[in-house]
Amino acid sequence: xxxxxxxxxxxxxxxxxxxxxxxxxxxxxxxxxxxxxxxxxxxxxxxxxxxxxxxxxxxxxxxxxxxxxxxxxxxxxxxxxxxxxxxxxxxxxxxxxxxxxxxxxxxxxxxxxxxx
Amino acid sequence: xxxxxxxxxxxxxxxxxxxxxxxxxxxxxxxxxxxxxxxxxxxxxxxxxxxxxxxxxxxxxxxxxxxxxxxxxxxxxxxxxxxxxxxxxxxxxxxxxxxxxxxxxxxxxxxxxxx
Numbered sequence: 001x002x003x004x005x006x007x008x009x010x011x012x013x014x015x016x017x018x019x020x021x022x023x024x025x026x027x028x029x030x031x032x033x034x035x036x037x038x039x040x041x042x043x044x045x046x047x048x049x050x051x052x053x054x055x056x057x058x059x060x061x062x063x064x065x066x067x068x069x070x071x072x073x074x075x076x077x078x079x080x081x082x083x084x085x086x087x088x089x090x091x092x093x094x095x096x097x098x099x100x101x102x103x104x105x106x107x108x109x110x111x112x113x114x115x116x
Numbered sequence: 117x118x119x120x121x122x123x124x125x126x127x128x129x130x131x132x133x134x135x136x137x138x139x140x141x142x143x144x145x146x147x148x149x150x151x152x153x154x155x156x157x158x159x160x161x162x163x164x165x166x167x168x169x170x171x172x173x174x175x176x177x178x179x180x181x182x183x184x185x186x187x188x189x190x191x192x193x194x195x196x197x198x199x200x201x202x203x204x205x206x207x208x209x210x211x212x213x214x215x216x217x218x219x220x221x222x223x224x225x226x227x228x229x230x231x
Contacts, residue, residue, distance in 0.1 A: 009156070035219075045206065045222035091158060095220075102147035102210030103174070104220060106158035 002027040004094050006107035013082045014115050020067075021077045021110050023092030031097030034068070035104070036077045040088040048090070051075065053097060079112075087114040118143050122207045122223025129197055129230055137192045137226050139207030145221075146212045148190040152176065153204040153225075162205075165190055166212075197230040204228075 004025045013019035025034070036048040051059045051068050058066050063083075067076045079086055092107040120141045129135050141148065149164035151174075161174030165184040179201055181193040190209075194201060207223040 004158075006158075033218075043204065043225040043227075045208075045225075047219055050219065093159075097214060099214040099218075100212060102145075102149065102208070102212060102218070102220060103161055103164060104151075104159070104208070106151075106160070108156055108158045 002029070002032075002094050002096070002105050004092055004105050004107040006092055006110050008110045009108070010111045010113070012113040012115060013079070013086075015082055015084060017082055018078060018080045019082055019112065021079075021090055021092075021112065023075045023077070023107055025073050025075060025092070025094050025105075027073070027094065029096055029098075033095045033097055034066075034075045035093040035095070036064070036066070036075075037091045037093060038086075038088045039091065039109075040085075045091075049077065082114050084114050084116060087112055118221060120207055120209050120221045120223040122205075122226055124226060125224055126227050127229070129228070131198055131230055132196050134193070134195050135197060135228075136194075137205060137207075137228070139190045139192065139209075139223055140188050141190075141209035141221065142188065143209060143211070143221065144187065145209040146187075147210040148184070149174065149208050149210075150180070150182065150190070150192045151206045151208060153206065159206065162192070194228075197228075199230045202228060202230050 034051045038046045093104045150162040151159040163182040165171045205226045210220045
């Protein structure tokens with residue numbers, strides 16, 4: 001069975017600085033997707049970034065980028081130029097690439113505090 | 117606008133009183149699922165549905181029921197709620213297949229308290 005682990009329950013960063021959130025996963029599949037979701041106090045689940053396992057290039061979305069290390073099964077999220085609005089809980093998630101399931105397997109979450 | 121509508125957002129109930137949380141999606145997605153979110157555990161799948169009349173257990177199904185009579189609706193039923201079902205619940209909808217258009221869409225969440 002696949003598992004996702006986020007070992008940092010809480011992180012903090014100074015506004016305008018850079019922070020990296022860690023995520024590791026375990027799977028025997030070769031085809032899969034990885035995601036980072038943001039959950040602000042409104043509780044809404046917001047997709048931040050997505051990575052297809054077959055792509056070697058790391059995904060980037062504006063100030064958000066990932067460091068995808070397939071062999072090490074690591075998928076960290078880097079937030080550059082942190083803003084107060086980035087304060088939220090962040091979840092790493094895994095989905096099989098088989099195409100016949102929409103199940104997401106989540107990590108435990110990391111709460112990010114942004115200090116002004 | 118593509119969306120998943122989940123109601124209610126907040127619910128306080130007493131032990132043993134049956135309740136239903138509704139979920140509806142407007143994207144014609146085949147796959148729908150329910151998750152519960154608990155501190156330190158992340159989100160865990162309760163039940164899922166691959167299509168109309170096709171449902172199956174997820175990782176934490178005990179104490180829950182679901183139905184899928186129409187493609188757009190996927191209600192979560194707690195027939196006899198207990199305090200250990202106090203949690204934050206999310207409905208999610210996903211298109212099956214591969215490619216960039218298969219991201220999950222989430223409802224707004226339901227904060228359930230069972231006293």
